[in-house]
Amino acid sequence: MTTDQYIEGELQNLLAEDGRIAEQGIRFVRTGSGIALVGEVESTERRALICQAVAEAFPDLPVQCNIGITRVHEPEEVEEL
Amino acid sequence: MTAEEGCVRVAAVGDVHLDADVVGRYRPALDHLGLKADLLLLAGDLTRHGTEEEARCVAREFGGLPVPVVAILGNHDYHSDQQEGVAAVLRDAGITVLECTGTVVNCAGVRVGVAGTKGFGGGFAGACASEFGEPEMKEFTRHGRELAARFGESLAALDCDVRISLTHYSPVPETLLGEPLEIYPFLGSYHLAQAIDAAPEVGLAVHGHAHAGSERGATPGGVPVRNVAHPVIKQAYNVYQLSSVLMPA
Numbered sequence: 001m002t003t004d005q006y007i008e009g010e011l012q013n014l015l016a017e018d019g020r021i022a023e024q025g026i027r028f029v030r031t032g033s034g035i036a037l038v039g040e041v042e043s044t045e046r047r048a049l050i051c052q053a054v055a056e057a058f059p060d061l062p063v064q065c066n067i068g069i070t071r072v073h074e075p076e077e078v079e080e081l
Numbered sequence: 082m083t084a085e086e087g088c089v090r091v092a093a094v095g096d097v098h099l100d101a102d103v104v105g106r107y108r109p110a111l112d113h114l115g116l117k118a119d120l121l122l123l124a125g126d127l128t129r130h131g132t133e134e135e136a137r138c139v140a141r142e143f144g145g146l147p148v149p150v151v152a153i154l155g156n157h158d159y160h161s162d163q164q165e166g167v168a169a170v171l172r173d174a175g176i177t178v179l180e181c182t183g184t185v186v187n188c189a190g191v192r193v194g195v196a197g198t199k200g201f202g203g204g205f206a207g208a209c210a211s212e213f214g215e216p217e218m219k220e221f222t223r224h225g226r227e228l229a230a231r232f233g234e235s236l237a238a239l240d241c242d243v244r245i246s247l248t249h250y251s252p253v254p255e256t257l258l259g260e261p262l263e264i265y266p267f268l269g270s271y272h273l274a275q276a277i278d279a280a281p282e283v284g285l286a287v288h289g290h291a292h293a294g295s296e297r298g299a300t301p302g303g304v305p306v307r308n309v310a311h312p313v314i315k316q317a318y319n320v321y322q323l324s325s326v327l328m329p330a
Contacts, residue, residue, distance in 0.1 A: 022129045022157065025096075025292030025312060039292065040312040042103045072317045074110040075117070078090060080322045081285060081305050 004030060007058065011035070014057055020049050026067065034062025040070040089188045091245065092117065092148070094318040095124025095289025096310040098157065099138040107142050110317030115147030118320050119188040123176070124289035124309050125155025125199060125249030132161045136170035144174030149186045151177045153197035155249035155290060179247065181231035183239045193323075194241030196280075198232035200250035200273050200288070201225035204266035225250075225270045233276025236283070243323055246277045246286035246304070255298030256308035257291050268294070278302030284323040 008028050015023045023046070026039040037054065041047050051065045092114060097107065114121060123143060128135035131154075143150055158167050168178040177184050179197030186193045203210045203225035210222040236244055251257055251269030260268060268291050277286050278300050286300065289310040296313055298306040309319055 019130070022160070027293065040315075042098050042106070042311075045102045070311050071315055072106050072110050074113060075092075075316050075318060075320050078117075078320045078322045079307075080324050 004035075007035070007061065010057070011054065014053060015050060018053050021046070021053055023050065026050065031062070031064060034064065036064040036066050038066050040068045042070060044069060088322050088324045089120075089191050089193050089243065090118045091120060091122060091193075091285060091287075091321045091323065092318045093122040093124060093287045093307070093309040093321065094311055094314065095155070095249065095287075096126040096292060096312065097123070097139075097142075098126055098129050098311075099142055100129045100135050101138060104138045104141055107317050111143075111146060114318075118148055118318075120149045120151060120186050120193065120195075121146060121318065122195065122245070122247050122287050122309075123150065123152035124247060124287050125153050126157040126289055126310075127152065127154065127171075128158050128167065130160050131158040131163055131167055133163050133166040133170055136163075136167040140170055140174035140176070143176060149177065150175070151179065151184060151186070151195045151197065151247065153179050153247050153249055154199055156199070159199075179235075181228060181235055183235045185239060185241045191243065192241040193243055193245060194236075194239030195245045195247055196232060196236035196239060197247035198228050198235075198249075198273075200232070200248040200252075201228050201270060202250060202267040203270035203272060205254045205269070205271045208265065209271060210266055226272055229270060229272035229276045232273070233279055236276060237280040242282070244280055244283040246273075246283060248273055248286070248288045249290050251288045251291055251294070251306070251308065252277055252286055253298045253300055253306050256288065256294050256296065256306055258295040259293045260291050274300040274302075274306075277304050285321055
């Protein structure tokens, strides 16, 4: 196991177990020397908190935050089963 | 989208993870819910940390709607060991909360039975946990089996025209496609599908939990399964019409 894999493991636990975050739906993609965070959350505040917590825990790790905010528009279609 | 006589339209969403920072976000999309659906199912993970305070946010967001709202809790809703309080807050807001229990909703003369459980992991045929070895492993496996068995009893016992299964964990692997294969045993259990297929007249099985999964699948017995986790459906809720199975005899 490389250092990168250890970091991924720690990141996954951090996002789930940090009381400010409690996210299990964020995934990680390696980007050269750093990592990209991928997924969707419910608010911009939560996205900012995730990026802040990761930066605090791994200050030397280059991080791209590719986390989106899940849309909440009305559905326009019905699926007939 | 207009109501059609004799058809049941089921709105569903899961994994909304409400807290004070997002209260009110869903309300505009819920304004016309009564025109679009006959009932709303909430497939668990309604809160972030499972606190009663967060449950009050859920109550504000999904209480007082023009259609019956039926919910189950998810793993997030158990995180603070306040699940009983969370359920009580939701019930006070008029939301029916199920756990290995069922309810029957009258939708334009069609008796729609909904049975629900959080469910649990354990995995799927050929790659599932067994009650063997350490006590912790036995307990993990047993918990999922017991919930599925009790859920199956509540689903089969419903006196209704059509049944709907409402779980947080997935009954099938198809709706997990997109998630890492390694975590499938933490995302669902085939015992849930077994319980669904053992009951008669099940028209739909709804679940959440798998944020990176896929929307559509089916049980081995042919019951349509839909993953309605919010990041999967990418809108406030989905609507499914049970036209093929719900004509009253």
